[in-house]
Amino acid sequence: MRNTIKLLLGLVLATSTLTFAAGGPALAKKVNSWQATDTENIPTGTSDFFEHQDCPSGYSAQNGGFMVLTTPTLGNGFLVTANAPRLDLSPPQYNEWAWNFVWPSGGAPAGSQIIFDVNCVKGGA
Numbered sequence: 001m002r003n004t005i006k007l008l009l010g011l012v013l014a015t016s017t018l019t020f021a022a023g024g025p026a027l028a029k030k031v032n033s034w035q036a037t038d039t040e041n042i043p044t045g046t047s048d049f050f051e052h053q054d055c056p057s058g059y060s061a062q063n064g065g066f067m068v069l070t071t072p073t074l075g076n077g078f079l080v081t082a083n084a085p086r087l088d089l090s091p092p093q094y095n096e097w098a099w100n101f102v103w104p105s106g107g108a109p110a111g112s113q114i115i116f117d118v119n120c121v122k123g124g125a
């Protein structure tokens with residue numbers, strides 16, 4: 001029993017060390033479904049924010065979702081200027097979904113966050 005606990009603790013420490021050394025945990029990728037969500041903290045005053053998420057190899061991005069969490073009472077609303085596959089690249093990349101947000105009136109308020117997710121399906125577009 002003691003050896004089993006030591007082995008499990010060793011695996012947890014090794015995994016934690018590897019995750020830390022790699023710069024943090026990567027988003028878990030699933031297939032034929034919505035992937036793991038990603039919450040981005042938007043720095044106060046940001047006027048333009050770009051985000052993209054890719055699908056696992058052999059899968060294409062069919063849709064992207066987002067939810068903006070911000071304080072609407074400050075009056076500096078945002079515009080969504082991109083919500084599509086990576087059409088900004090040549091050739092277009094249909095295995096990634098991209099978003100772009102613009103705060104034209106004073107930038108993003110303090111505490112703004114955006115939650116992102118991409119829906120991936122087997123095959124190409």
